[in-house]
Amino acid sequence: MGIKGLTKLLSDHAPGCMREQKFESYLDRKVAIDASMHIYQFMMVIGRQGDQTLTNDAGEVTSHLQGMFMRTCRMLEAGIKPVYVFDGKPPTMKGGELAKRKDKRDEAEAALAKAKEAGDQEEIEKMSKRTVRVTRQQSQEVMQLARLMGLPVFEAPCEAEASCAALCKAGLVYAAASEDMDTLCFACPKLARNLMSPASQGKPILEFDYEKILTELDMTWEQFIDVCILCGCDYCDSIKGVGPVKAVSLIKKHGNIETLLQHLDTEKYPVPEDWPYKEARELFKHPDVVNTDGLELKWTAPDEEGIVAFLVGEKQFGEERVRNTLKKLKAAKGKSSQNRLESFFGAVTVKSSTTGKRKE
């Protein structure tokens, strides 16, 4: 997923668009998050031993809920206001890509069965990761949880990233939080990476400023999109032999892909036959997104009993664990306003020698 080499391209050609941010600076900020990506990761990683994952007695997987519950609490505790956006139907352009993935999954499933027979633990582990799939029901369970926790939730008509960008463009959120650089192709004013890393790794948040990208590259939105298509995106192939560096210089020289094609030595650089770059461009320019007209985002207090009924009652989470986590959340609420005052008066002494777990 994403645009190949875009991070490096930007740090070379438009370094000013990247800014490191302190985690603390996201206090009270609203961010749009592509929930599907997170769910997928959790399914992949949480609680797996061999082909086992976390499940309730009915055999329903619960890794995604465990992960999202904890992560959402962490964000709220940190004073961040997340909006979750879920993927809708993938664009038909992605069909080829998706079919490929399905083939691979089928292959992996066969390999998994074989590995089980042979009792090859390592192989079982590897293959079962490859067969991970997020079902419709699992997405809906996460939506249910998010609503119980008082967050705004959206089901995007198409790709979640595009709708995150739309929310940001409409000024409803400060940034889209994503690891996926595609988001910038949708002209998302701000992209925040590593938003959730501080706890586990201490990486700072990395912000990308869309306007600065265009300014420093000295390009229009269309030209930037063309560069991304040439680098390689999800929607279509790219030209062999043309990578990030040539993409930039070619677009600078010719202005767009159409003109570029007229001057390109197609002996050296064979253009893929049936190359739908125009359609790809169109998907970036006019994606199908949630309607933001008159939209208002509201955050409400978590419904503790509702959460307990769902996670403990249906999914067999430990009640004490769930209630404790929610208690911490409540405790953090009071601090939020205090921290805001402190930062307002510039009184925050951020000593990041030890990545501050605040003590009272």
Place this chain on the structure above:
DNA sequence: ACTCTGGCTCAAGACGAA
């Protein structure tokens, strides 16, 4: 010398008890 490719590596969540 520069650029792109394709090979390889790595890690990937979060908590709390010890």
Place this chain on the structure above:
DNA sequence: TTGAGCCAGAGT
């Protein structure tokens, strides 16, 4: 699976 970083090799 993804990405990022690194290093070899090949093409320009």
Place this chain on the structure above:
DNA sequence: TTCGTCC
């Protein structure tokens, strides 16, 4: 900090 557990 590391490691086992979360369901």
